Amino acid sequence: MRLPAAAVWQTVHSERRRLVADLSGLSEDQWRLPSLCPGWDVHDVLAHLVDTARTGRAAFVRDLLRARMDFDRANQHGIVRHKRRDPRDTVKALMEAADLTRTPPANLATRLVEAIVHGEDIRRPLGIAGSYPEPAIVQALVYQMRTPVSFGGGRERVAGLRLVDRRTGAIWGQGDDVEADAIDLLLAVSGRRLDRERLTGSGASRLAGASTAVPGARRAHDR
Incomplete structure (x- = not known):
């Protein structure tokens, strides 16, 4: 919503x-x-x-x-x-x-x-x-998942992954599972490095590896 x-x-x-x-x-x-x-x-x-x-x-x-x-x-x-x-x-x-x-x-x-x-x-x-309010985190996460990295989002980072909010059970995407709190999913999709234990599941290593500094990464939320 x-x-x-x-x-x-x-x-x-x-x-x-x-x-x-x-x-x-x-x-x-x-x-x-x-x-x-x-x-x-x-x-x-x-x-x-x-x-x-x-x-x-x-x-x-x-x-x-x-x-x-x-x-x-x-x-x-x-x-x-x-x-x-x-x-x-x-x-x-x-x-x-x-x-x-x-x-x-x-x-x-x-x-x-x-x-x-x-x-x-x-x-x-x-x-x-x-x-942070859960609905706000979710709306930000969904937006980032749909937006290409070139436009500051994280669509390529989550390709082939199924993100699972471990607190609510909400699911986004299809593929290998990545389970974490929604705020940590948002940060990872936005290219932020996280402590590895914050992400679990078969796709966790892939998302953690994709959550690195890339040229223009700050564009996700800037301006």
């Missing part, structure tokens, strides 16, 4: 505020920890979330043209634009943008992918437990 647009935005706004609360009181060293997003530290991912929260359709097109149609370059420009010298100011900037409903010209499910996957990119290296 797809969430209506109002529910998607309610979830996104809530996740932004929850992340702000989780990041209060971090040490300087914690801000520099590598995130799950290849090449970015925790502060970089936070600055990126500020950028995407403030980027609408027109700004997205403008930024992409300035970056010569390179998504990764456009994302990097956005980080530079919003990454404050003091990470606490970047946290404040996300709080100020928390209730915005700007989006690029893309499926609205990308906003859920953005909020959830980047939330885990930040929380897991910091040892912070995340909790």
Whole structure:
């Protein structure tokens, strides 16, 4: 079941505020920890979330043209634009943008992918437990499974696999089984490395091997 647009935005706004609360009181060293997003530290991912929260359709097109149609370059420009010298100011900037409903010209499910996957990119290296609404995770997962890697999804990663949510028993796809919590399935399909024990089943090794950094991997949820 797809969430209506109002529910998607309610979830996104809530996740932004929850992340702000989780990041209060971090040490300087914690801000520099590598995130799950290849090449970015925790502060970089936070600055990126500020950028995407403030980027609408027109700004997205403008930024992409300035970056010569390179998504990764456009994302990097956005980080530079919003990454404050003091990470606490970047946290404040996300709080100020928390209730915005700007989006690029893309499926609205990308906003859920953005909020959830980047939330885990930040929380897991910091040892912070995340909790997300199950319908939002499922909608983000289904979107990623249907979207090619070249467009930031994970369709090729799940080809010939049957994903099973070990908590609810929900199933997606056909083939060798991969059983995990839905949030871990979403991260793996989105190209994030996971602790191997989080995935079980005959297809687990294949999905874990596919969940590596690839050029343009950040496009899954960016913009």
